[in-house]
Amino acid sequence: MDVNAYLRERGELVDGFLEQVLPKPGTVPPALAQAMRHLVFPGGKRLRPALAFAAAEAVGAPPERALALAAAVELVHTYSLVHDDLPCMDDDDERRGRPTVHVAYGEAVAVLAGDALLALAFEVLATQGAHDACPERALGALRDLAEAAGARALVGGQVDDLELQEVPADAARIESVHLRKSAALIAASVVGGACLAGADDARLARMRRFGEDVGVAFQITDDLLDKDEDSACSLVHALGEDGARARAEALLHQALAQLDDLGEKAEPLRELARFAVRRDR
Amino acid sequence: MDVNAYLRERGELVDGFLEQVLPKPGTVPPALAQAMRHLVFPGGKRLRPALAFAAAEAVGAPPERALALAAAVELVHTYSLVHDDLPCMDDDDERRGRPTVHVAYGEAVAVLAGDALLALAFEVLATQGAHDACPERALGALRDLAEAAGARALVGGQVDDLELQEVPADAARIESVHLRKSAALIAASVVGGACLAGADDARLARMRRFGEDVGVAFQITDDLLDKDEDSACSLVHALGEDGARARAEALLHQALAQLDDLGEKAEPLRELARFAVRRDR
Numbered sequence: 001m002d003v004n005a006y007l008r009e010r011g012e013l014v015d016g017f018l019e020q021v022l023p024k025p026g027t028v029p030p031a032l033a034q035a036m037r038h039l040v041f042p043g044g045k046r047l048r049p050a051l052a053f054a055a056a057e058a059v060g061a062p063p064e065r066a067l068a069l070a071a072a073v074e075l076v077h078t079y080s081l082v083h084d085d086l087p088c089m090d091d092d093d094e095r096r097g098r099p100t101v102h103v104a105y106g107e108a109v110a111v112l113a114g115d116a117l118l119a120l121a122f123e124v125l126a127t128q129g130a131h132d133a134c135p136e137r138a139l140g141a142l143r144d145l146a147e148a149a150g151a152r153a154l155v156g157g158q159v160d161d162l163e164l165q166e167v168p169a170d171a172a173r174i175e176s177v178h179l180r181k182s183a184a185l186i187a188a189s190v191v192g193g194a195c196l197a198g199a200d201d202a203r204l205a206r207m208r209r210f211g212e213d214v215g216v217a218f219q220i221t222d223d224l225l226d227k228d229e230d231s232a233c234s235l236v237h238a239l240g241e242d243g244a245r246a247r248a249e250a251l252l253h254q255a256l257a258q259l260d261d262l263g264e265k266a267e268p269l270r271e272l273a274r275f276a277v278r279r280d281r
Numbered sequence: 282m283d284v285n286a287y288l289r290e291r292g293e294l295v296d297g298f299l300e301q302v303l304p305k306p307g308t309v310p311p312a313l314a315q316a317m318r319h320l321v322f323p324g325g326k327r328l329r330p331a332l333a334f335a336a337a338e339a340v341g342a343p344p345e346r347a348l349a350l351a352a353a354v355e356l357v358h359t360y361s362l363v364h365d366d367l368p369c370m371d372d373d374d375e376r377r378g379r380p381t382v383h384v385a386y387g388e389a390v391a392v393l394a395g396d397a398l399l400a401l402a403f404e405v406l407a408t409q410g411a412h413d414a415c416p417e418r419a420l421g422a423l424r425d426l427a428e429a430a431g432a433r434a435l436v437g438g439q440v441d442d443l444e445l446q447e448v449p450a451d452a453a454r455i456e457s458v459h460l461r462k463s464a465a466l467i468a469a470s471v472v473g474g475a476c477l478a479g480a481d482d483a484r485l486a487r488m489r490r491f492g493e494d495v496g497v498a499f500q501i502t503d504d505l506l507d508k509d510e511d512s513a514c515s516l517v518h519a520l521g522e523d524g525a526r527a528r529a530e531a532l533l534h535q536a537l538a539q540l541d542d543l544g545e546k547a548e549p550l551r552e553l554a555r556f557a558v559r560r561d562r
Contacts, residue, residue: 028432029440036432083396088388107369111392112440115364116432118396122403123427126420135416139407142423146404151309151317151397159310159393 003271010053010063011046014070021071021124028116035105035113036120039078044096047218048073048186050272052193055207058259058266061197068128069141069192072121076149076185079117082110084158118149134198141192148188157181164233171238171247175216178235182222183215186276190214190269206258210273213255217277220248224280252277284552291334291344292327295351302352302405309397316386316394317401320359325377328499329354329470332553336474336488339540339547347474349409350422353402354470357430360398361466363391365439399430415479422473429469438462445514452519452528456497459516463503464496471495471550487539491554494536498558501529505561533558 018040025033049070053063085092085100086107093103102110122142129138148154157180164177190211191204199207223234224244231237235244255273259266299321306314330351334344366373366381367388374384383391403423410419429435438461445458471492472485480488504515505525512518516525536554540547 023432028437029444032432032437032440079396083392086389086392088392108367108443109440111364111367111369112436115360115396115399115430116436118399119427119431119436123424123431126424126427130417130420130424135420136411138420139411139416142420143404143407143411146400146407149396150400150404151304151313155393155397155400156309156313159313159390162389163310 001267001271003268003275006054006268006271007045007047007050007275010050010070011043013053013063013067014046014049014074015041015043017067017071018074021120023116023120031105031109032113032116035101035109036116038098038101038104038113039081039095040074040117042096043074043078046074047272047276048077048189051186051211051214051269052189054266054269054272055190055193056197058262058269059194059197059199059203060265065197066193068125069145069189069196072125072145073185073189073192075117075121075124076145076154079114079121080149080154080158080185082114082117086110089158089162121145121149132196134196137195137198141188141195144192144195145188148184153180153184157184161233165231168232168237171235174233174235174238177233178216178219179212182219183212186215186218187211210255210258210269213251213258214273214276217248217251217255220244220251221277221280224248248277282548282552284549284556287335287549287552288326288328288331288556291331291351292324294334294344294348295327295330295355296322296324298348298352299355302401304397304401312386312390313394313397316382316390317397319379319382319385319394320362320376321355321398323377324355324359327355328553328557329358329467332467332492332495332550333470333474335547335550335553336471337478339543339550340475340478340480340484341546342478346478349406350426350470350473350477353406353426354466354473356398356402356405357426357435357466360395360402361430361435361439363395363398367391370439370443402426402430413477415477418476418479422469422476425473425476426469429465434461434465438465442514446512449513449518452516455514455516455519458514459497459500460493463500464493467496467499468492491536491539491550494532494539495554495557498529498532498536501525501532502558502561505529529558 023033052066052070056066057063082101084090086102092100125142129135132138157177160177187208190207194207220235223236227236304314333347333351337347338344363382365371367383373381406423410416413419438458441458442462468489472488475488501516504517508517
């Protein structure tokens, strides 16, 4: 299968939904509406939404079953980028070749736009869930996403990441940051997609291990792509380039084993995992 | 009834639950755990949780039915204070006689602690909802809270509030900010409590009008208490002290009329409304 075509098609699906749910100027202050859209359109690869769709398909459901979750994980991802870029955090002026939100709209609006994107993620998922046949599953996916966005995962990982920029760390500590800062949201995308598609607990546990391994490997690949930056919180720094690549491959292998008992319908999910980990080549 | 005793007892109920759900140091980076607790304990009056409990009681349910929601609205309220105090927003060094979170823990951790409190609110509500007999109602309360926390309400109100500090506004525009920045979360507390207690749509609509009117009147009273600050976004500024107090009383009267067909069991909710609006006397 053509993974780029899959990413493009599923990207269009989630983009259409994001267009509908992002507030229009008029319903909210215009600067806020624009700041919320700034990093959503144009966006990145839409990898997390694609994983949510592919996980639903892997357990035999149509991708649309995961539509609200796909939008929600992209909104959480975008909120985290907006806040990470702030002057008090990574202090980045540019992202994807454009000014960051605080450069374009000021720091106060950037903080608030991030806050609003986070709240919108839960609003979208709860609204869709209220119309679903199975509200328990919507609540489960929502709780999982909230946990992935919270202190024990994304936020805690970012706090440790900020600290590690000053103190070099060993590989285990770096992977613990990757697991919380990157992999938890990737795992929530996969688990949430499968959950909304009706997967049972045993399947969800395997999907979680798959998502976590792919997520850590994805972050290692990010660091390989960014190797000139030489952050102290990078496996490239701790293990060298070859060591980091070997670790990412081992994680990918381990992740794919979790999908062994799924047939052809899991092929998009497998291909996305390979793409996420090998996109530096 | 003794409204102070009610606030104290229901405050203890929600505090016990908040203690359980706030992350312990060890499960998250210690500075983050402390920063998240900093404004929760010791907290304020716990008015929003009390309103959630009283709304559940007003429609005939035990207060415990609203426990997770009561904690969630307090977490959202606290997150909004942490972010509002930031240097790029209101730049406040002190709150309730103590250093604000960014003064005590630095700006990056303050932004992240606020983010984590917001995510935790939804995690708590979704976790509780998954154990409830009625997950549809948990999703409804959750969607309502997300909307109250988002761009069309709390965040949008804060964006407009920051802008109005520079441009004086008329009474209608000021009330529109109060409605979004303060009253939406108060209304979500009341509506959510009643929703989880099993109220029907007509009752929820009356509870919403009650909560919105009480919320705007509450904010006017805040401004009367802070009148020395002379913010441009204050009805005291626009209508004078007597005009503002008359408007608050009119809103309270209108709010209480929404509870006319509820008997004695709505008395705590009525008393909380009177307390919220008249606490300056």
